[in-house]
Amino acid sequence: MFPRPIEKASPFANISYRVALPIALVVWLLPLAAVMLTSIRTIDDINQGNYWTWPSSLEFWNYVTIFQTTPMARFMINSVIITVPVMIGSVALAAAAGYALAKYKFRANIWLFAMFVGGNFVPFQILMIPVRDMALFTGVYDTHLALILFHVAFQTGFCTLFMRNFISGLPNALIESARVEGVSEYKIFWFIVVPLVRPALAALAVLIFTFVWNDYFWALVLVQSDAVKPVTAGISALRGQWLASWQLISAGAVVAALPPVALFFLLQRHFIAGLTLGATKG
């Protein structure tokens, strides 16, 4: 193990490490802690410039205020309406495509795989004008569907990379023996492969949820009305309206960040497995 386990070091090093650890954590999360504290400050505190001290009294009412006076609830619902279908759609498309790329040999295989991987890294701006035009032309501009369709398509790149690498690890013998039994290709996929990749599907879904929930660019480009705006574009717009009401901005920011953070803590193992896939091989 590297570095050497601290237990084996001198008692002094041992104690300093255990003291340094929480201090480092506090420093690392300082901006975040400040936002959380500010989100429960009173307006008086803010007006007096008490931004960084302990709040003089706790004002959880700020959270009620943002839901009462702004379309925050609507934004959150919009984010859910957009994110959930994308999660299902892109994972489903990618499971099938990933299986094809992992277990069938054909000439275009590696190039199609490279296309999915490469497409995943392109700058959004190169897609912006045509995708926006397409949305305007087909009449889906400023609807949830505009964002859902685009995100499904774009996330399919990353998901296919992920699924293909995961399915490659499944033993070929499994598929071969089913073929010998005369099971059709489609049934092999549905009854043998899909049940085996369930953990990967879960990991992927968590990751896609976070990516899509946090998307900002496409929310600016493909929708504009409050009725469809997801929460990222929502709080950014509200910021102009709230000006220096930092207690409200902070409360909004906390609410917007909550779903992915909660998901991360609930499904941490999946999340990290997803993100670091490929980091230990290749």
Add this chain to the structure above:
Amino acid sequence: MAVAETAVAYVPPRSRWSQQRIAPWVFMLPALLFFGVYVVWPIIQSFQIGLYEWDGFSDKSYIGGGNYEELFDDDRFWTSVWNNVLWLFLFLLALPLGLAVALFLNQTVFGIRLIKSLFFFPFVISQVVVGLVFAWFYDPANGLLNELLGLVGLGPTAILSDENSVTFGIIAAGLWPQVAYCMILYLTGLNSVDPEQIEAARLDGARGMKLLWFVVLPQLRPATFIALVVTMIGALRSFDLVQVMTDGGPFGQSLVLGLFMYHSALFEYRMGYGAAIATVLFLIMSVFIAFFLWRMVRGERQTG
């Protein structure tokens, strides 16, 4: 009888064979369709739109390389390119910083799992929220940064309204989640470092930096590679943070190509010009994407 049965089983009938040829395309069809319509085709279209003068409503008029000629004379373009270069280089600090944090946290003391997750936190949060948090951290009137500077008798500074410091301020904000990401890659990498090699090196008297450099880092190469590619691409893609924190200001000094393109296309109604900027950005990024794909394809060929 038994012989005949095995023979049937091992020589697939013609329909089975053709099914095996068609099946992968059936499996890929939906993904290819979506990806083709929303990713591949728009890239080609953008190349083309870059050759036209177009406001998004009326007819396009072909001007050849006109947009590019104008672009190379546009100060905003060069500011953006310069800022993207700054992003690229400073963002790479996320690798050593992430490694440092990973080494610091790679222990097994009580509660370390929770601490690791909390360190990873910034990456899970939307860049919009990160931008808001840092905009406020830098706030000249009440920001924590100025409070801290005040304690040591410095400041106040207005990082985001000073054209010399604004980009650095935004990059620092961007590094926060990026370091978290690199950290998690390195933590995973450190888990799979071969303990026997480390012990052997220790017996040979290697320790500290030497051990890290000659024994550990070579084993972390896959993690470093992913961190490098994702960080570089993240730097070139920077948009959210700049848009949220300054929207390119003051006086366009914090513009990056992504934001410059967005402004030109959607606020100045210059689709052709925007597409030209996007094309330049795409070509720059293609170098990195091609490098990544080349490594990947080569790796695939080797492992078969």
